[in-house]
Amino acid sequence: MENLADKKKAILESTLELIKENGFHGTPMSLVAKQAGVAAGTIYHYFDSKDTLICQLFQYLRNQLLAVVRNSDVPGKPYQERFYDLWKSLCSFYTGNPNVLVFFEQFINSPYNKKRLEAGPDPFHQLIFSFLEEGVESGYLRPVNPEILGVLLHGSIVSTAKTYKFGNVQLGEADLEQIRQILWDGMAAKKNC
Amino acid sequence: MENLADKKKAILESTLELIKENGFHGTPMSLVAKQAGVAAGTIYHYFDSKDTLICQLFQYLRNQLLAVVRNSDVPGKPYQERFYDLWKSLCSFYTGNPNVLVFFEQFINSPYNKKRLEAGPDPFHQLIFSFLEEGVESGYLRPVNPEILGVLLHGSIVSTAKTYKFGNVQLGEADLEQIRQILWDGMAAKKNC
DNA sequence: GCAAACCGAATGAATATTCAATTAACAAAC
DNA sequence: GTTTGTTAATTGAATATTCATTCGGTTTGC
Structure with a gap:
């Protein structure tokens, strides 16, 4: 492959x-x-056609993304660090490959995506989901539907990457750190509040 | 208009x-x-052309969005409630008009958007920005670049609306409430932690 | 009567796809 | 090592279709 x-x-x-x-x-x-x-x-x-070219391009890039996520996870580390690593690796993949981000956004909001959705959940989605599920079950994350946590996680990354590359504002490393922190603080189980 | x-x-x-x-x-x-x-x-x-039709459609819808945000804000209320109202009205606008969301996403990730970005910040963006700036200055939100907060706010709404309509998972009112809560908890100034 | 709004067939450029012909790859036979 | 045969890869001009745009004429509103 x-x-x-x-x-x-x-x-x-x-x-x-x-x-x-x-x-x-x-x-x-x-x-x-x-x-x-x-x-x-x-x-x-x-x-076969332009359509299949575009669909196969999506698969091709989706596999790259999956590899990035898989490689970033070091099972031994504490959960919060793994969370940070995941966020960081995804975000830097998108900022480092802005054309991939643009293509994904175009594809996902196009009619092509209909067929894909009907084909069931994809491995990338499942990986994120199970990572968050693990966090909830271990008590690190709030007892919330992991699907919801996934929404927030993914949304923050995509939004950040877009702003980073295309926005008028330049975000630095410190800013990315803050975003990650805010997200974690919202999603993490409250121990003492 | x-x-x-x-x-x-x-x-x-x-x-x-x-x-x-x-x-x-x-x-x-x-x-x-x-x-x-x-x-x-x-x-x-x-x-004049198909291009201008599409660009004017974007303006047309962008104005609707702006109106929704303007109408949702009741200056007398406490800040947190205004925050919730803003989130809710934006989210329900998108879930109620999914074709607008799809169109926005397509447009923003297309070459059309280049010209728009060069034309400077748009009123919608400015409105959100100043609302968040106010929150930071009043001490309700973390002392963070409002641009960053905007990224998180907008990302969570778009992501939620997409999942709500297109995802395999159906989100209910309670789920939306939770997402809003998590976002607020991350962004709000920590009083006692 | 006049100007603006409106019509829809005609035009011409763009473009996805096909296909008959050419070239490379390579293994088997001699 | 050369010949030969066979399959896969590659070409790019030709085709057929699609589609944005035009424009001469018609209707409508005032």
């Missing part, structure tokens, strides 16, 4: 790049071909 | 509807015309 054929990978990366630049529409196959350094016909050797 | 010509309004609303259904692309002018009950040429009487 990692060492995709060079051409196929080039096509996927070019599509990502162009969608960031020109938007979801306004990215003709001819441009994808040119940017990837292949002929138009070659794309159709690897992908 | 409120009583737009009937036809113009119909065109805007149809565009919104179709973009939710068929996505940003895949929404031809011919369909917009049919759905709005006008001729294709009529659209060009009101809008």
Whole structure:
């Protein structure tokens, strides 16, 4: 899965790049071909249609995201640190790959996503969910539906990454730390209040 | 600004509807015309091009959002209640108008948004910012850059609204209450911890 | 009567997709 | 080591479709 054929990978990366630049529409196959350094016909050797190209691009990037999350988790550490690590690694993945974030947002709010939702929960979602569930059961997090905690966690990361890259305001490391802290303080079980 | 010509309004609303259904692309002018009950040429009487139609639709909806926020704020109330009201009104606007949420997300992550960002901060953003600034200065909220608080506030609302409508999980009123509570607990100044 | 609103078929440019032909990859046979 | 055969990869011009936009003419409001 990692060492995709060079051409196929080039096509996927070019599509990502162009969608960031020109938007979801306004990215003709001819441009994808040119940017990837292949002929138009070659794309159709690897992908049935533009639609499947876009859907497979989503899968491809989603797997990268999953790998990032998996690698960031060190089971031995205390829960709060693992929480911080998770937040940080996700956030830095998005800020380091802003075109991925843009593509995700476009994809998820497009009709393409309908089919995906009908296909059931994806591994990324499940991973986050079970991590939060563990936190609740161990008493580190408030006794709240982990789905809700996931909403807050993910929302804060996406929002932060967007502001970081696109906003007029520049957020520094200290700011990111604060956001993480505020989120934790809200979600953590209150011991002495 | 409120009583737009009937036809113009119909065109805007149809565009919104179709973009939710068929996505940003895949929404031809011919369909917009049919759905709005006008001729294709009529659209060009009101809008220079498809691009300006989409940009004006964004402005149109952004003004509605602004009005919702303005109406929800009752200056006499205690700050925490105003905070809750703001959160609730924004969230229910999005859950009640899911196509607006989808459109916003599409628009903001598209190249159209570049021009908008270059045009400076918009009134909606400013309103939220000053509300949070007031909270910080009055000592109700943590002494943190209001921009950061805004990120968290907006992220939690968007994420919640998306889950509410599109997620596999159904969130009830009690769940929304909890999310609001968690957010407040994170953002509020710590009095006794 | 006049100006603005409106119509919708016609136009022309853009573009997703196809396909017949060419080239590379590579293994088996000699 | 060369030939040969076979399959997969690649090309890019041609096709058919789609779609934004135009414009000459018609209707409506005043």
